[in-house]
Amino acid sequence: MLFKVCTAVALVAASAMVKASPTPAPISDLEALTGRATPLAQVITKCTVPNNVALTFDDGPEEYIYNISRQLIAAGGKGTFFWNGNNYGCIYDEINVKRVKYAYAQGHMVASHTWDHKDLTTLTFDEIHDEFYRVELALERLLGVKPAFLRPPYGNYNNLVRQVAYERGQKLVTWDFDSGDSTGSTPAQSDAAYDALIKKHPSTILALNHEVYEKTAHIVVPHAIAALKKAGYELVTVAECIGLKPYQSVTSPQTGSWTC
Ligand SMILES: *[C@@H]1O[C@H](CO)[C@@H](O)[C@H](O)[C@H]1NC(C)=O
Ligand SMILES: [Zn+2]
DSSP states (O other), X not given: OGXXXXXXXXXXXXXXXXXXXXXXOOHHHHHHHHTSOOOOOOEEOSOOSTTEEXXXXXSOOOTTHHHHHHHHHHTTOOOEEEEOSBSSSBTTSHHHHHHHHHHHHTTOEEEEOOXXXXXXXXXXXXXXXXXXXXXXXXXXXXXXXXXXXXXXXXGOOOXXXXXXXXXXXXXXXXXXXXXXXXXXXXXHHHHHHHHHHHHHOOSOEEEEEETTOHHXXXXXXXXXXXXXXXXXXXXXXXXXHTTOOSEEEEOOOOOSOOOO
């Protein structure tokens, strides 16, 4: 596949194909180029399996993953981690490799949050492919898995992003509840938001949290897990809560060391 290869040559070829434009190519241009209708990836906005809650954590790998994982496991649950390749730190740094391997070994679902957390709707076709590709490569190297889901940074996507996701075998995942931890909510406000939601007792919840905040890990997550368990919900991964497989393929991790 042409855009799978992240080399200067492939990138040049790709940008030549979709024409040298600073703005993302409109979908109609791509259809004109390929001469076929371009399918769009599915966007998962909620869980479908009744009584399921998927707690998701973005922007890691970070140090609080150990604490969050222990809490989930102690509650008989699993979580989903949407990781960047190079945002708070480089995923290939030894400290992050340990976090990645730990979370995967505990049975949580791991997925992509793009390489460096750009707003994908500002990128060109080949730049979007690259944002997907580098995280796929990292997870294949470190864990032997090819992710099947990607959460677009800021929840932002357009048809070009959906087309790339489709071509790379990934579904986009947003959320139907935001704890507010990355948008200025205090832990007390996040706790209250969880309480108000649980009081309404929706059939399913797909919740956005961030792995990178100490207060999320130490205050909000314990509160949310206790309240959700008390309300009788099951804490599962995103793949489980929609009845799909978490990965496109699973093989052995590679040995070696890499840099961002
Ligand atoms: C998570 O960290 C907090 C603060 O250090 C600690 O009180 C709590 O026991 C930890 N939870 C688990 C399950 O390790
Ligand atoms: Zn993010």
